[in-house]
Amino acid sequence: MGKSRKKPDAPLLKLLAGQKLTTPPIWLMRQAGRYLPEYRKLREQKAGFLPLVEDSEAAAEATLQPINRFHFDAAILFSDILVIPYTLGQDLTFVKGEGPKLTPALVNHRLDLLTKLPDRLTPIYETVRRVAHRLSPETTFLGFAGSPWTVATYMVAGEGSRDQAVTRAMAYRDPQAFSEIIEAIIDLTVLYLDGQIEAGVDAVQLFDSWAGTLSPQQFERWVIDPTARLVEKLREKHPNIPIIGFPKGAASRIKAYIADTQVTAIGLDETIDPYWADQYLPADFPVQGNLDPLVLLAGGEALDQSITTILDAFSERPHIFNLGHGILPQTPLTHVSHLLEKIRG
Numbered sequence: 001m002g003k004s005r006k007k008p009d010a011p012l013l014k015l016l017a018g019q020k021l022t023t024p025p026i027w028l029m030r031q032a033g034r035y036l037p038e039y040r041k042l043r044e045q046k047a048g049f050l051p052l053v054e055d056s057e058a059a060a061e062a063t064l065q066p067i068n069r070f071h072f073d074a075a076i077l078f079s080d081i082l083v084i085p086y087t088l089g090q091d092l093t094f095v096k097g098e099g100p101k102l103t104p105a106l107v108n109h110r111l112d113l114l115t116k117l118p119d120r121l122t123p124i125y126e127t128v129r130r131v132a133h134r135l136s137p138e139t140t141f142l143g144f145a146g147s148p149w150t151v152a153t154y155m156v157a158g159e160g161s162r163d164q165a166v167t168r169a170m171a172y173r174d175p176q177a178f179s180e181i182i183e184a185i186i187d188l189t190v191l192y193l194d195g196q197i198e199a200g201v202d203a204v205q206l207f208d209s210w211a212g213t214l215s216p217q218q219f220e221r222w223v224i225d226p227t228a229r230l231v232e233k234l235r236e237k238h239p240n241i242p243i244i245g246f247p248k249g250a251a252s253r254i255k256a257y258i259a260d261t262q263v264t265a266i267g268l269d270e271t272i273d274p275y276w277a278d279q280y281l282p283a284d285f286p287v288q289g290n291l292d293p294l295v296l297l298a299g300g301e302a303l304d305q306s307i308t309t310i311l312d313a314f315s316e317r318p319h320i321f322n323l324g325h326g327i328l329p330q331t332p333l334t335h336v337s338h339l340l341e342k343i344r345g
């Protein structure tokens with residue numbers, strides 16, 4: 001199973017190999033989650049989000065729920081980008097209404113005083129094996145990790161923030177200590193993605209949700225360079241693994257990101273004009289995106305117009321239909337089925 005699974009007919013994999021398809025393959029970021037009543041039910045049975053991730057059978061079920069209901073072209077592993085800090089030895093809790101908390105925050109604590117706990121990733125590989133086993137050949141299985149910069153923002157501040165000011169300040173004040181954090185994240189992430197691939201994912205996505213707030217030089221140093229090295233290291237082991245990069249908020253810097261990181265495809269957020277992207281990105285380079293999650297929530301004519309615009313802009317290049325960021329928990333299920341009908345006819 002796993003690696004040996006042959007999937008020549010999976011539309012998303014064909015697309016990632018550069019083939020244009022008349023009907024774009026579609027999946028949605030955060031498609032396993034709280035907008036699904038079956039997810040909320042599964043989640044209620046657990047003491048928290050982490051116990052759900054660590055129960056391989058329940059996590060496999062969460063991964064498969066959106067596939068069973070909507071038949072998306074990809075299943076994305078049910079896990080979180082913060083399992084990397086957790087495995088590097090930070091404590092991780094999800095506080096209701098406040099988001100994730102990591103302790104001790106590295107803004108005032110040395111990385112080398114943390115104790116690594118590699119076993120924390122073991123149940124996730126088991127989730128991958130269980131899902132890989134149950135997916136039909138036309139459904140692509142996506143693994144993922146956070147990009148070094150975005151993961152570092154949580155590790156340093158100990159929580160999420162809008163402007164990542166604590167982490168950006170540390171990166172200027174103490175680039176040596178900060179780069180040690182980045183290196184630790186790269187090394188463990190390569191190991192983690194290698195483990196996911198060995199267990200059976202077909203392609204991976206790198207989520208760089210906070211790539212947008214850096215100055216140009218800092219973007220080069222902390223987004224592009226670490227991502228390029230991560231991609232290179234992963235390809236030493238898996239030369240043919242498709243890698244989707246998603247540097248959210250990077251705006252026109254996605255051109256440099258594509259050229260310098262060598263990702264296979266680029267995820268576009270909803271602030272990017274799809275006509276601009278089609279004109280200025282390399283010909284035939286696969287793009288993914290970029291419907292506004294809020295217009296999927298709102299529905300109606302605005303939704304139809306947005307879908308038409310995106311399909312039109314990307315009609316001449318390989319395109320994976322997706323949102324510009326994760327689906328919102330309040331999104332009506334009927335809007336998701338409507339989207340699928342519009343795309344698939």
Ligand code: CP3
Nearest residue numbers: 029030031032033049076077078079080081099207209326
């Ligand atoms: O896409 C999927 O369906 C696969 C699973 C997935 C989750 N998180 C599950 C999750 C993926 C790909 C992620 C990525 C992730 N996690 C990112 C990058 C993408 C993005 O959204 O920007 C980030 C920044 C995180 C960190 C994180 N995890 C936050 C900020 C939160 C709390 C906010 C929230 O939505 O509650 C989480 C928790 C989380 N991760 C949930 C899910 C389904 C909700 C937890 C719950 O059910 O209680």
